[in-house]
Amino acid sequence: MVQGKGISQAVIGRLPRYYRYLNTLCNAGTERISSQELSKLMHVTASQIRQDLNHFGGFGQQGYGYNVAYLKEEIAKILGMDTTKHVIVIGAGNLGKALLNYPNFSKNGFSFTGVFDSDPAKVGKSIGTLTVEDVKELPQYLKEHQVDIAVLTVPREGAEANARLLVESGVKAIWNFAHVDLEVPADVQVENVHLADSLMKLSYNYSAARK
Amino acid sequence: MVQGKGISQAVIGRLPRYYRYLNTLCNAGTERISSQELSKLMHVTASQIRQDLNHFGGFGQQGYGYNVAYLKEEIAKILGMDTTKHVIVIGAGNLGKALLNYPNFSKNGFSFTGVFDSDPAKVGKSIGTLTVEDVKELPQYLKEHQVDIAVLTVPREGAEANARLLVESGVKAIWNFAHVDLEVPADVQVENVHLADSLMKLSYNYSAARK
Numbered sequence: 001m002v003q004g005k006g007i008s009q010a011v012i013g014r015l016p017r018y019y020r021y022l023n024t025l026c027n028a029g030t031e032r033i034s035s036q037e038l039s040k041l042m043h044v045t046a047s048q049i050r051q052d053l054n055h056f057g058g059f060g061q062q063g064y065g066y067n068v069a070y071l072k073e074e075i076a077k078i079l080g081m082d083t084t085k086h087v088i089v090i091g092a093g094n095l096g097k098a099l100l101n102y103p104n105f106s107k108n109g110f111s112f113t114g115v116f117d118s119d120p121a122k123v124g125k126s127i128g129t130l131t132v133e134d135v136k137e138l139p140q141y142l143k144e145h146q147v148d149i150a151v152l153t154v155p156r157e158g159a160e161a162n163a164r165l166l167v168e169s170g171v172k173a174i175w176n177f178a179h180v181d182l183e184v185p186a187d188v189q190v191e192n193v194h195l196a197d198s199l200m201k202l203s204y205n206y207s208a209a210r211k
Numbered sequence: 212m213v214q215g216k217g218i219s220q221a222v223i224g225r226l227p228r229y230y231r232y233l234n235t236l237c238n239a240g241t242e243r244i245s246s247q248e249l250s251k252l253m254h255v256t257a258s259q260i261r262q263d264l265n266h267f268g269g270f271g272q273q274g275y276g277y278n279v280a281y282l283k284e285e286i287a288k289i290l291g292m293d294t295t296k297h298v299i300v301i302g303a304g305n306l307g308k309a310l311l312n313y314p315n316f317s318k319n320g321f322s323f324t325g326v327f328d329s330d331p332a333k334v335g336k337s338i339g340t341l342t343v344e345d346v347k348e349l350p351q352y353l354k355e356h357q358v359d360i361a362v363l364t365v366p367r368e369g370a371e372a373n374a375r376l377l378v379e380s381g382v383k384a385i386w387n388f389a390h391v392d393l394e395v396p397a398d399v400q401v402e403n404v405h406l407a408d409s410l411m412k413l414s415y416n417y418s419a420a421r422k
Binding site for chain 2: 043101149190195
């Protein structure tokens with residue numbers, strides 16, 4: 001398989017959506033689909049679909065379309081979901097709990113192996129099969145365990161110090177929910193979910209449509 | 212003030228980030244800032260900042276820069292945050308609770324006025340100052356109350372039926388956390404937060420950087 005190096009983040013950002021639709025089709029028993037049919041379903045042009053997938057080698061056959069199960073598996077591989085990712089969560093509040101309890105993550109190869117908090121009232125409590133550990137134990141934990149992805153669901157104030165600790169301990173991917181842009185070295189991948197930004201954008205579109 | 216009609220979603224998507232930085236500057240007591248300084252802070256080019264803000268009338272003065280408090284207020288107005296938005300949450304799980312307890316939303320003009328769930332174990336429970344109501348009461352609630360934004364934090368299976376009910380009841384903005392793309396009329400604004408998509412994108416970038 002051709003691995004897409006230097007692919008734009010816009011293309012990468014669309015891959016999970018392809019995966020989601022292919023997964024739904026697969027579960028519904030659909031074996032193959034043309035780019036035209038997929039285009040209708042996803043409300044994107046067939047040419048966009050072909051262009052996006054061509055970055056990774058194509059996968060379609062003229063006159064046959066796409067083999068749904070195969071394409072789904074290939075996109076999963078591209079997204080790195082064919083190998084288990086060990087994920088820890090820092091911040092055991094409602095948002096941290098929501099992510100830990102999200103059933104689809106583990107199905108897709110993301111294995112939550114630890115959860116940490118600084119609040120003594122939360123330390124020792126169970127979330128699913130995990131027990132909340134004191135964030136003071138995190139440096140030692142990071143020495144002893146492979147961590148692929150760390151999730152930051154802490155308030156803005158604690159986020160930067162936690163990010164520094166993660167980076168110093170060799171963690172290379174941070175899923176950041178804190179309402180701040182983290183400063184990290186170039187070899188550390190950060191994906192931000194800025195919920196307030198998303199709500200403000202909706203507020204704009206709602207307000208603009210009513211003028 | 213020039214209201215930006217027909218502005219691209221990319222520009223709109225950057226406004227909340229400007230707001231966030233200006234708010235931090237404001238809280239730190241900074242009175243004015245040049246586009247060069249703001250550019251350094253935000254890691255975007257000064258020309259991008261000027262271009263983005265020019266869509267709405269500029270706000271800067273040659274040789275003076277931007278008045279931080281004024282620019283922050285103007286961006287708040289553009290984002291519709293100068294009028295209170297009444298927000299309800301459908302789905303009182305951990306994610307719904309996290310959003311209801313997020314202190315910054317109310318500060319920014321988003322007032323949570325109702326929360327609904329179909330689970331009898333959740334109905335009647337308190338979340339902050341609200342009491343979880345049975346989702347069966349939602350149609351009646353929507354008749355009697357002004358709702359600007361509805362937040363969908365329900366599983367994928369229930370999302371589409373809830374979205375239909377909201378649309379039929381005249382709700383014009385949906386903040387959708389369900390892992391599905393909603394089909395709504397063109398005058399209904401939807402902003403999606405697809406958490407699994409975001410994690411998959413991070414997984415891709417992490418995996419690609421290690422090859």
